[in-house]
Amino acid sequence: MSLNTVVGMLSSLQSFQTDIGTGMDIVTDVAIDLVETQDGEVHPGIKDMEAMILECAKLDREINHFVDVVKQVTSEVATQQPEAMFSLSDNVKEQFTERIARLSDTDLQKHQKVVAFKDSIKNSLNQANRESEENMEELDEDVVVSQSQVNFTCPLTQVEMVNPVKNKKCNHQYDEGAILGLIKAKHSQKKKCRCPVVGCGNTDINESDLIPDQILRRRIQSHKRQTNRT
Ligand SMILES: [Zn+2]
Numbered sequence: 001m002s003l004n005t006v007v008g009m010l011s012s013l014q015s016f017q018t019d020i021g022t023g024m025d026i027v028t029d030v031a032i033d034l035v036e037t038q039d040g041e042v043h044p045g046i047k048d049m050e051a052m053i054l055e056c057a058k059l060d061r062e063i064n065h066f067v068d069v070v071k072q073v074t075s076e077v078a079t080q081q082p083e084a085m086f087s088l089s090d091n092v093k094e095q096f097t098e099r100i101a102r103l104s105d106t107d108l109q110k111h112q113k114v115v116a117f118k119d120s121i122k123n124s125l126n127q128a129n130r131e132s133e134e135n136m137e138e139l140d141e142d143v144v145v146s147q148s149q150v151n152f153t154c155p156l157t158q159v160e161m162v163n164p165v166k167n168k169k170c171n172h173q174y175d176e177g178a179i180l181g182l183i184k185a186k187h188s189q190k191k192k193c194r195c196p197v198v199g200c201g202n203t204d205i206n207e208s209d210l211i212p213d214q215i216l217r218r219r220i221q222s223h224k225r226q227t228n229r230t
Helices: 003-037 045-078 082-102 112-134 141-152 176-188 214-229
Strands: 164-167 173-175 210-212
Touching (some): 003 045, 003 214, 045 082, 045 112, 141 214, 164 176, 164 214, 173 176, 176 210
Antiparallel strands (some): 164 210
16 A cells, blocks of 8 residues: 555545535435424434434444544554555554544433534424414514524624524524634634623634524525525
């Protein structure tokens, strides 16, 4: 095995990982659909989808560890005798097996997309229940529309969000690219990143606080489809 082969393999693994992420988003999307069409009842299919999400999260995590081990082992090889190349795959296998053995399934619950899945299901169940209550009362359509439009705007970019993420500490939403850019800029100046929403007391945002907001993303998309139609 040459180092070039290793580099090629790592990059195809990383694009596979991107596909896993997309797959997880799709499963979450289908699950939200299911909740919405079931009027807040928990469809048994949701459990299967959750198991699917967990499997994907596991695979994603294993790829991360594998890539990490390969990078570490190959960087060590570069400083050793050429013969070290021969034991490269054995070394990788050994270290990877060791790492995987130490992982626990409970940690999978912290995977960003697992959190996003559970959060989406919980919120759309709440939403469905709230809507069935609200159906009893008259709803002012105009008020509903203007309220949701406000929420579609990113507090940073001031335009409609594309990939909304929710801060699990203060529940504020931002466009993913904008907030990650702000966090990075602040952290590179050794400063804390405060929540850009006016009046929010959250003074320290970190990337790990952010979870993709699938429900909001769907609303923005359906709103966009409606406005395009009119
Ligand atoms: Zn906030």
